């Protein structure tokens with residue numbers, strides 16, 4: 001199951017479901033709040049007609065609230081909260097039943113990778129188990145150049161095929177895994193692979 005940062009689905013539940021709620025629930029509109037930040041997988045939020053949702057954010061990185069055309073869709077976002085700001089709040093009252101999709105349109109906040117690997121020397125990477133369809137982003141900085149290469153097997157540093165762009169001291173590389181299997185990666189720079197800069201990704 002792909003979890004997308006900064007993406008939110010609001011399903012509005014109609015009158016029938018409202019009537020099915022416990023009898024002690026007052027039929028008053030509710031106010032729901034969402035803390036809007038990167039790295040949070042948002043579950044669908046079910047609300048009742050008339051409820052108000054308020055997004056708030058204040059973590060230093062600018063965000064906005066935008067409508068999206070479908071779940072996990074980050075291409076066609078329409079900002080509705082104005083220009084991105086570092087500290088913001090946006091409220092919307094839902095008066096019509098339906099399914100609504102929201103995302104942040106800033107940078108790659110919407111389609112941020114599902115799994116992040118901080119790629120460096122001196123780390124023994126445990127096998128990363130992910131479901132198919134998920135993506136992994138390797139990123140590195142700190143002055144030592146690295147790259148990402150596919151390897152023929154666990155612990156193998158021969159026949160590395162570099163996948164990332166030109167060698168750089170600061171970079172990142174993303175890959176989406178659509179097929180189940182076991183995949184091996186290493187850094188091809190100098191003897192980084194021999195020094196243990198390797199990772200196995202198991203896709204189920």
Ligand SMILES: [Cu+2]
Pocket residue numbers: 145146147187188189192197
């Ligand atoms: Cu390296």
